[in-house]
Amino acid sequence: MKVNKEVMKKIETNARLNLSEEEREKFMAQINDVLDYFDKIKEANTDDVEPSFHPMAIKNVFREDVVEESLTQEEALVNAKHKKDGFFKGPKVV
């Protein structure tokens, strides 16, 4: 089994997801099923093949170093429920 409980827990931590035991079991089975299918690509011969990050090559798109209008503080905070004195409020870190 490619993704066992240990690997699942590592993934959950990295992705900030809490799964119940039940969910973990269910997902694990489904995910391993899917990954077995995805393993197909190992058969493809990709020696000397470059990866395609986009469907076509896109290069060198820049903007000039010009200051543009920012949002006002009010606009920036308008969708925030937790805020204080112009700051966003977040959960404890230390």
Place this chain on the structure above:
Amino acid sequence: MEVKIGLEVHCQLNTKSKLFCGCKNDVSDVPNVFTCPTCLGHPGAKPVFNKVVLDKALEVALALKCNINKTILFSRKSYFFPDLPNNYQITQYEFPLAEKGMFDGIRITRLHIEEDPGRLVHKGSFVLIDYNRSGTPLIEIVTEPDITSPERAKDFLNKLVNALEYLGVYSRSSEASLRCDVNVSINGGNRVEVKNVNGINDVRKVLEYEIDRQQIQQAKQETRGWDSEKCITYEMRTKESEQDYGYITESNLPSFEISDIMIESAESKLPELPHVKAKRFMGDYRITPEDAEVLTTEIELADLFEAVARKIDPVLAARWLRRELVKLLSLNKKKMKEIEIDEQQMTDLMDLYFSKKITDKIAKQLMEIIIEKPIDIKKYVEENNLMAVSDENELDKWCNEVINDNPQAVDDYLKGSENSLNFLMGKVMRLSKGKASPDLCKDMIKRKLNK
């Protein structure tokens, strides 16, 4: 004891706008005033690369003698933190701008471009977040573990910062704009990484602390944090240090090709770097290494020296600038950039001084004036009657008066005290408002007393 130190140095670039959006690249006391959907991580917002960041980063890479990669990409480095609006940082992983360079005898592993997260203020049961800084352009310079002591690290960083200021890509305004991750191992042991060290002084402190700690307690390979108040490193919670960054390409951005023309253009813009300039000063002007090093700490100072050295003996000029100007600037906590001294003023002042037309005291007084406001030196000296007095009759008058008024000192001198001579000289200087020529004064007093 064998010490191996490697540094990952993050410097904020001084562009007008941010790395991936047009918000102003600036600090403010007011939070969240330089933000937009892109640097706030709003769904649907997209990054667009600031060309000047590439130009500046390229100049730095060339100054550090790196190989430039012809095709570069950006990557997403995933981790969750409240100051990171997308919970990934756009950085460069597999295709950095530059690799394999050399600076101050230390090998540079790589140099890449990345964005800064926002700023957190810890408030007990919650944090306050200001995203003004989010999206500021950074360059990260990574060294090989070639640095062998905390002092060397400090020295290296000072030189590096100097070079960055010469290149005009960075301003050393606050310690916070230079952040380091520090890697250190001793005697072939495990490597410890200490993250988020702010400023050069703290880097030295961290290294000293870690080296001590690793001598007492066998180091295990780990990432530690730095408490700058308690001045200790501490073990980081495993959850944070075990985050897998899961790098993928930033597919909201294209690839970037660095052409030969771009490289040539950047190369042509490179100024002469400090250590190269210092060496040249020693060769061309025959000044001491100490003077050369001091004079090249700020490019404005170096330029001033060279201008003055066209008319004044360079060795004398160098010494004067170092002992008088640099000292004054340091005392008044000013930088060359902040004052209006020009070469004409300096040249005139030194000319008057070295030809003994003004005394040392007067020269020092004039220095204090010109760092505050510019004046026409020659005119000012004339108008205020500050020329050194060497007129025998005037000197005679002053010396006689001082001798008469200070019998005890005269007595002490005749008994053999050199200090008393200096004391009497001091009195004459005060009486003459600093204008009495010190050498002539000394001779005259001696003659009078030795009679």
Place this chain on the structure above:
Amino acid sequence: MLSIKKMGFLRDPKWCEMDIKEFVAKVKSGEINVVEYTEKVLEDIEQINSNYNYFSVITKELALEQAKKVNRSKTGKLAGVPISIKDCICVKGVESSASSDILKGYKPVFNATVVKKLIDEGAIIVGKTVQDEFGFGGFSMNVGNSFKVPYNPFDIVRSCGGSSGGSGGITQKSRYLHVSIGESTGGSIACPASFCGVYGFTPSYGVVSRYGLMDYGSSLDKIGPMAKSLDDCKKVFDVIKGHDIKDSTSLDFRENEGEVKKVAIIKESFNVNPKIKDIVINKIQALGYEYEEVSLPVVDKYALASYSLIAMSEASTNLAKYCGLRYGYQPEMKEMYNDYFSKVRSETITDEAKRRIILGTFARMAGYRDAYYLKALKVRTLIINEYRQKFKEYDILLSPTMPILPPALDEVKYLEPLELYKMDQLTIGVNLAGLPHISLNAGFVDGLPVGLMLIGDQLKDNNIFKALEGIDGS
């Protein structure tokens, strides 16, 4: 005040079959009052929505405000045309949530570029359409708890397809002129177009700006129109396409003339339900095409795997920003930050979203990254090259859009993830390679629509319209 004559005018079924060309002409001549028309449209979609669940938000106030403006100015290529927008595309000040509970209540402070362009040309935004959360699905069933699953316009026990299900549904069901803006990552415009019996056009990657589109797979997402006439698709496409400085992957699209000399059917795509195969072949013949047959073995074998790994890897990073900070669902912050993030995410997103985040996180984790993420990117190159080869000889490739008829919602519920993913097999390679494609109705089997798909070469979007010239009698 409406005259009786005019009201009668509006109830004339002939008016409801108008296309954009006719409609805009009548708006500009004053024959149609945009405000009145919009009121009728809103009434219609409210009623449809109460039975079919196509909308997450109906933007009544915004629509009437726009209608008043357009009625006065009578300008714009889309003057007065009612348009709905898939929920994942930002409309300023309008709740935009990609049908996810984690974004409930979020009102963007900016318009997506496509929305701005549409408004500038006088279009009337009537609402946001329901979708699979963030685009994760092919049946519009993976909606958050605050949303309802949309029903197939031909049979309410069946699926609209997805993920632009709401868009497909309302385009078909609306009694008035309607165009919907959908989004496709792996086939999410073509699939609902097929299941709802409408045109759904997906442009080449990069031709329509993604600025303001909530990212699913940033190298895969495309925005495109769904309509009841080909010409309507083209007209809207002409408005929304074009380079955008705000989107770094937006291309400087140089329109090609449109030339169709040789077409071919894709052999592997016809291994489907024989009834579907027959309908599609008949349609192809009815269109007058002389076609050859090509084989795409690399696409057939690897496209789904390669696409899924790339899409999920990108999606797992694109969804990281949703963690209860700054917008959307923001419960009380009692815990430490990591626990808070995990709680917010786990409590709101659907199982499918969790699965894709897990798969995507895994695919790019140290130790697995080379074998999965990086390998998939290389296989993508093989797939792009295979299409490129074929397009050297042929201008258009043909296939059914979907391998099945619109399934019953109850059936879909019991399918395993892998089975569900395989349903996209006909559109996935096309999307992975960023090729322009259109799905049009080929006919009906047991009263259910079947889609025919035309695929063009990268950036030769006009070939598709050229190939279908005259199809609606236009």
